[in-house]
Amino acid sequence: MAYSDKVVDHYNNPRNVGSFGKDTPGVGTGLVGAPECGDVMKLQIKVNLETGVIEDAKFKTFGCGSAIASSSLATEWLKGKTVDEAAKIKNTDIVNELKLPPVKIHCSVLAEDAIKAALADYKEKQATTAVAAASK
Amino acid sequence: MALKFPIFMDAQSTTPCDPRVVDAMLPYFTEKFGHPASRNHPFGWEAEAAVDVARQRLATLIGARDPKELVFTSGGTESINLALKGAAEMYREKGNHIVTTVIEQRAGLDVCKRLERQGFAVSYVPVDADGLVSVDAIRAAITDKTVLISVMFANNEIGTIQDIAAVGKLAKEKGILFHTDATQAVGKIPVDVEAMGIDLLSCTAHLMYGPKGVGALYVRRKGPRVRLAPMMDGGGHERGMRSGTLPVPLIVGFGKAAEIAGAEMGTEGERLAKLRDRLQDIILSSVDEAFLNGRADRRLPQNLNISFAYVEGESVLMGLNKETALSSGSACTSATLEPSYVIAALGASAELAHSSIRFSLHRFTTPEEVEYVGQRTVEVIKRLRDMSPLYELAKEGVDLKSIKWKAE
Numbered sequence: 001m002a003y004s005d006k007v008v009d010h011y012n013n014p015r016n017v018g019s020f021g022k023d024t025p026g027v028g029t030g031l032v033g034a035p036e037c038g039d040v041m042k043l044q045i046k047v048n049l050e051t052g053v054i055e056d057a058k059f060k061t062f063g064c065g066s067a068i069a070s071s072s073l074a075t076e077w078l079k080g081k082t083v084d085e086a087a088k089i090k091n092t093d094i095v096n097e098l099k100l101p102p103v104k105i106h107c108s109v110l111a112e113d114a115i116k117a118a119l120a121d122y123k124e125k126q127a128t129t130a131v132a133a134a135s136k
Numbered sequence: 137m138a139l140k141f142p143i144f145m146d147a148q149s150t151t152p153c154d155p156r157v158v159d160a161m162l163p164y165f166t167e168k169f170g171h172p173a174s175r176n177h178p179f180g181w182e183a184e185a186a187v188d189v190a191r192q193r194l195a196t197l198i199g200a201r202d203p204k205e206l207v208f209t210s211g212g213t214e215s216i217n218l219a220l221k222g223a224a225e226m227y228r229e230k231g232n233h234i235v236t237t238v239i240e241q242r243a244g245l246d247v248c249k250r251l252e253r254q255g256f257a258v259s260y261v262p263v264d265a266d267g268l269v270s271v272d273a274i275r276a277a278i279t280d281k282t283v284l285i286s287v288m289f290a291n292n293e294i295g296t297i298q299d300i301a302a303v304g305k306l307a308k309e310k311g312i313l314f315h316t317d318a319t320q321a322v323g324k325i326p327v328d329v330e331a332m333g334i335d336l337l338s339c340t341a342h343l344m345y346g347p348k349g350v351g352a353l354y355v356r357r358k359g360p361r362v363r364l365a366p367m368m369d370g371g372g373h374e375r376g377m378r379s380g381t382l383p384v385p386l387i388v389g390f391g392k393a394a395e396i397a398g399a400e401m402g403t404e405g406e407r408l409a410k411l412r413d414r415l416q417d418i419i420l421s422s423v424d425e426a427f428l429n430g431r432a433d434r435r436l437p438q439n440l441n442i443s444f445a446y447v448e449g450e451s452v453l454m455g456l457n458k459e460t461a462l463s464s465g466s467a468c469t470s471a472t473l474e475p476s477y478v479i480a481a482l483g484a485s486a487e488l489a490h491s492s493i494r495f496s497l498h499r500f501t502t503p504e505e506v507e508y509v510g511q512r513t514v515e516v517i518k519r520l521r522d523m524s525p526l527y528e529l530a531k532e533g534v535d536l537k538s539i540k541w542k543a544e
Contacts, residue, residue, distance in 0.1 A: 003454070011451070011454055011455075014523060017522065017523050019528065031525065031539075032542055033541070033542075034541035034542070035526060035536060035541065036541075038448055039448070040525050040526055040541070041525070042525035042528075060523055060524060060525040060528055061523060061524070061525065062446060062447065062448055062523075062524045062525055062526045062527075063448050063451065064448055064450040064451050064454070065450065065451050065454040067448075067451075068451060068523065113542075
């Protein structure tokens, strides 16, 4: 099957591959998908605790070229957005940008799930830190 | 020698025609175009004589006593359909049970599924971790209603070669017909219908450097005389088992391919096995957690199938397919790639592996191509591993099975 030029570009030159320490302050981690389904995405954001802006994002993906491209694109889009803005990224935006065919839409859904999971993890960690600080 | 791209290493899907085959075929499109069933003029006689030569060559290749035992078809799929459906229908009075294996190619499995809907019972015998079917398991599956045993000769994905002679012996002992799907074996390794006790054998030209569109079914005429209900009614060609005008140029090509295979199989097999072993060595010596699928000492000389843990099959092929044609049986269900039921049938260890890649070499594969494909495969796997969260977790010592995965 033929891939769009953008998918091929992200596959050949994936942006922001890598990992942050999970416990680093301001880091939120999302791990979604399942090995037996053929896709697992780990997406991490690093939020500036002063401004609430996502300063950096990284991913690692096990999956087809479209899954790799979807998560690579997601990290590009996340950088520079506030946590609230990031929550507005939709899988359909990814589908349109990468011109994903219908059989690959699940890759974009997984990328959206990964963003949401990373944001939720970040928020949960902030809440725990706040509780810990308040109880001191 | 300079490399020519793309490199073809998917020769168990199809093979290129040998130029000698094409040369043999060409006159039969133009000046020698007669219908072999035209009995009253030289055009017909000439065509019939050419078909006879081809039939004899193929008979010689598979050890058939009589060339009349070969029925030409449109290919492997049709041969398998005719063998299974034809025998099932013909012997229905005798019984309604068929024994086959879980790793047959799709044609074999799909025909069995249809027969099941029509009231037949089918036992699908499992294979061991190497893809070998045990003769005892076949024996255990046989009932007093069994009319046919169908076991593939060599597997299309992992190349495992079954102990066909032992299955043939069992079939004889039980008085049950024995069909083998030998589409991947004929022309590659020795096949002998007499010595191996085969009653029905399916083969195809395009996997042995012949043209696409022609195959054959061997139908034993003596000890026992096998009868089949035809799938195609018409002029009564091919002893009434397969009506339709014979595609003379294709049959001539098939015959030429059989002749070449018979003469060159030994040296070609040795050459390909050496190249295949080299490819296997390049990859397995540089990539960790890569596993050979199939039985190392009982597989087709041109076949190499490796599972790579922590990377997904389609992404591996995407990294290679601009320059190398390979095929993947992914052990996972990424919407477009069906999971490989063959790899899944090998059991637990294979399921752990997330992708399986089949490399199949052919008559025109060069040592330079092998070196190139081997190195490129290693590069691509390493790159994808660097990108794989599963590889990262595994390297951290996390047991992937301990994670509660949130599937979509």
